[in-house]
Amino acid sequence: MAVIPEQVRQQLRDRFETVLTGPVHLTVYTRPGSSRLILPAGVGCATCEDARQMAELLRDASPEKITMEVVDVTRDEERALNDGVPDVPTIAVASDSESPRIRFQGLATGTEFPALIDAIERVSRAEHGLSEESVAALARLTEPTEVMVFATPT
Amino acid sequence: MALASPQIRAVCVEANEFPYLSNKFRVRGVPHTVINRKAAFVGALPEVDFVTAVLEGAGVMVDGDATPHPDPPPQGGREIPRGPSTEIAAS
Numbered sequence: 001m002a003v004i005p006e007q008v009r010q011q012l013r014d015r016f017e018t019v020l021t022g023p024v025h026l027t028v029y030t031r032p033g034s035s036r037l038i039l040p041a042g043v044g045c046a047t048c049e050d051a052r053q054m055a056e057l058l059r060d061a062s063p064e065k066i067t068m069e070v071v072d073v074t075r076d077e078e079r080a081l082n083d084g085v086p087d088v089p090t091i092a093v094a095s096d097s098e099s100p101r102i103r104f105q106g107l108a109t110g111t112e113f114p115a116l117i118d119a120i121e122r123v124s125r126a127e128h129g130l131s132e133e134s135v136a137a138l139a140r141l142t143e144p145t146e147v148m149v150f151a152t153p154t
Numbered sequence: 155m156a157l158a159s160p161q162i163r164a165v166c167v168e169a170n171e172f173p174y175l176s177n178k179f180r181v182r183g184v185p186h187t188v189i190n191r192k193a194a195f196v197g198a199l200p201e202v203d204f205v206t207a208v209l210e211g212a213g214v215m216v217d218g219d220a221t222p223h224p225d226p227p228p229q230g231g232r233e234i235p236r237g238p239s240t241e242i243a244a245s
Contacts, residue, residue, distance in 0.1 A: 101156045106168025128157035134205045138159040145212040150169040150186040
């Protein structure tokens with residue numbers, strides 16, 4: 001695939017070999033077979049196939065640590081609803097297959113790709129990188145809270 | 155942050171790919187952060203301010219704020235009014 005060049009794939013393999021410590025589970029919510037058909041009102045999915053291939057390449061960069069699951073939302077709409085995933089493509093990152101809480105909606109290319117790599121590494125190492133004060137403050141959250149960050153590849 | 159709190163769900167949205175969301179939340183620049191689909195701020199904040207913004211957006215009382223952060227008042231029909239970052243900068 002053209003999304004990630006071979007040079008970057010080798011860099012990923014080398015990096016994951018040393019950085020990843022625990023398991024990471026990627027869940028790709030996609031709508032297969034629609035990449036060639038773009039319809040109005042968001043019916044089509046121009047980047048689903050690329051997102052699936054990107055997740056496969058990430059898994060292949062460290063198949064011992066990274067597992068991957070593809071959820072076809074057209075066939076398993078209930079799963080997408082239960083997981084609260086309204087749009088495709090979405091790549092979710094978690095340490096296991098339980099409801100993942102870190103998601104990348106849309107194809108994470110450009111400046112978003114390092115963020116996806118960082119998420120995989122942090123999940124694997126269970127390192128949030130926040131100060132003790134921040135963790136203590138966030139412990140005051142008693143209800144599910146969504147933090148949605150809009151970004152662009154450039 | 156989602157790794158630090160089981161209550162948090164972090165979603166990174168490719169703004170160009172989902173124009174209906176970008177329009178809904180009035181995204182004019184990135185990074186644009188929306189908390190619980192109501193409070194919002196633009197740009198990168200220091201960690202402590204980011205945490206405060208998330209807490210305020212979730213309606214949790216923060217130090218020095220005696221009352222829970224109210225829903226921002228409507229401003230000219232904007233769906234997503236000015237976020238908490240302005241208040242943080244002014245405090």
